[in-house]
Amino acid sequence: MAFKLDVRRANAEKKYAGELSFTFEADASLVEIPFVSISSPVEATLHYEILEDDSVEITGSLAFSLKGSCSRCLRETQQRIVGDVEGYFVPDGEDGEDYSYSGGVIDFGEFLRDSVIFLMPARLVCGDSCAAPDYKED
Ligand SMILES: [Zn+2]
Structure with a gap:
């Protein structure tokens, strides 16, 4: 994932705010639900604003x-995940709650990466009606 914003150039061009939209392949390790993977590139639509x-x-x-x-009945299923994300980047910041950037x-x-993890559900469920498979006792 190499998506960047050149803050210095944006400032020089007086583009203090703008939109960025792109797609990227998320790392398979971001999915912790068993037998589930991300089946499409992640679509990102971001708005940036450079403060004073x-x-x-x-x-x-x-x-x-x-x-x-x-995760309940083991049938093949898929789910579309859409969610809001936000981040705050500080130039040459210390480690903390915010992201820092340099140069x-x-x-x-x-x-x-953090945003995909943030939006990831704890499990994948095919519908409200599905139930766990019956375990037969012999
Ligand atoms: Zn199910």
Whole structure:
């Protein structure tokens, strides 16, 4: 994932706010649900705003599809995940709750990774009506 925002250039061009939209392949390790994987590239639509102190606010949404075995009945199923994400980037910041960036360029890699994990459901369920398989006792 190499999606970047050149804050220095945006400032020079007086583009203090803008939209970024792109797709990226999420790492398979981001899915912790058994027998489930991300079946499509993640679609990102982000809005950035550069504040006076060069910190940058990111808001937007991500969308992707999960595919695999229903966590309850094990049938093949898929689910579309769409959700809002946000991040705050501080130039040359210390480690803390915010993201930091250096050299005037924001690398979205860690933010996108965290955002996919944030939106990931705990399990994949095919529908309200499905039930766990009956275990036969012999
Ligand atoms: Zn099910």
